[in-house]
Amino acid sequence: MIFIHNEGITDPSINLALEEYALRNFDGATNYLLFYINEPSIIIGRNQNTLEEINHEYIEEHDIHVVRRRSGGGAVYHDLGNLNFSFMTRYEHGNLHNFKKFTDPVIRVLNDMGVEGELSGRNDIVVNGRKISGNAQFSTGKRMLSHGTLLLDSDLDEVTNALNVKMSKIQSKGHKSIRSRVANINEFLDEPLSIEEFRELLLKGLYRDRDEFETYHLTEQEWEDVHALRDERYSNWDWNYGKSPKFNIQRNRRFDIGEIDLRLDVEKGYIENLKIYGDFFGKEPVEELADQFVGLRYHPDDLEQALASVDVQDYFGDLPQDEFLNLLYGADE
Template sequence: MIFIENENHTNPRLNLALEEYALRNFSAEQDYLLFYINEPSIIIGRNQNTLEEINHEYVDEKKLHVVRRISGGGAVYHDFGNLNFSFITNHDIKSLNNFKKFTAPVIKVLKSLGLDAELKGRNDIQVEEKKISGTAQFSTGKRMVSHGTLLFNTDLGEVVNALNVKMSKIESKGHKSVRSRVANITEFLEDPLHITDFRKLLLEGLYEENEPFESYRLTTDEWKAVHELKKEKYDTWDWNYGRSPKFNIQRSKRFAVGEIDLRIFVKKGKIKEFKIFGDFFGKEPIENLENLLMDVRYEKEDIVDLLKAVEIKEYFGDVDKGEFVELVYGR
């Protein structure tokens, strides 16, 4: 495994551009590991409606970065007390949505520090029933990234202030607030530890798990390409926010895989706009499914017929096709 040096950059747009550049351009003969710490920011899941996930006034007041990542899942808050990790490997169908495989070495290091850490739910690492890490994945079909964030000593109050947490998410987990179910790693450490020392211990632990291990620094040309990707994608309003769709039907439901939120605009009996939001994880680009449903009559039998040859689980994970149809056209 090769460790990618990010040269201590803390701009989330540059770090996400670096991650995607490495995913799409670095040698498929190697596995890679990337660490980065971001300035205060909100990182939005690929399929989420940014305008409905953030507290706009607070974001503007604090001048927080708002950046969309390429993987699914929910919105998260990053600051200097948050350590992010990314494993870049070849695509493997057995590894897709297999968060246990990629979190196991991280959990082992946490246990060596005295934390009773374990993977819980879809993709969370927990200690004493409190979440200290969330993970997500994205696959190009050839290569994949499995990344996560470790709450080391982040300002947890900012998580609530910066994000508009949907009531369905809170109610479905039976908690009164986000603060009650997340915690910092520092809360469970017997001895004080700085995040840079924690980063070093984590890296040393991962070295032991993946020998031989070497470090790599990007060339000037590679950094130039990363900055271009940042400028063309991660700096743009279209990528980070996108246009809010016109709709006259909104239907949402929380499944085991996450929330699916549909915005449908029907005109003269036909679907003219179809947008899918949510914090689910899927293999195929959700845009493909959205485009497939355009200009179809908004009738159940037409929708069922159209989806006959479609493998819905490729887009959302373990969601029954019949349940999806009911969500699109429930009465």
């Protein structure tokens, strides 16, 4: 495994561009590890409606970055007290959605520090029931990444200030506030660490049982390519916010795989537009699925027929076909 040095950059749009660039362009037979620390920012999941996830006035007032990532899952808050890690490997069917494979090495290092972490739910690392890390994944088909946060010394009040936390998510976890569910790793250490000290301890721990590892520094041309990708995608308003049209039908439900939020424009009984939002994880982009319904009658027979040739698990993970059809048209819960 080769460690990619990000040269201390804290701009989230560049770091996310670097992550995608490395995934798509570096040696496909080699595993890579990337660390990065971001300035205060909200990182939006690939399938989410940005305007409904953020406290827009607050982030404008406090100059907080808003950047959409390529992976699914929910919105997260980053700041200089949070360390992000990213494992990049060859895509294998058994690895996608297998968060345990990629979080176990991190948890082992935390345990060695005296922090008793464990994987909980779909994709969280928790200590004493409090979340210190959220994780997400993305696949290009040949390659995949599994990345996550590690809250060391973040301003946890900013999590609720910057994000609009949906009641469905709070209620589904049985807690009254997001602030009570998250914690900083420093809270569980005898002596608090700086983010730089924590980064070095984690890096050494992840390579503890390996031969001397290689650190890779990008060439000047590679950095130019990373900045070009940043300009094309991660600093682009259309990518980060997109157009948020008004919809005349909204259907929303929380499943074991996450929340799915459907917005439909139906004109004279036909679907003119369908947008799918949520914090689920899927291999394929949900836009491909949504496009298959445009132009159809908004009728269960037509919708069921369109779904007959589709495997919804490619888009949402382990979700039965009939449950998605029921959300699309069935009785509200």
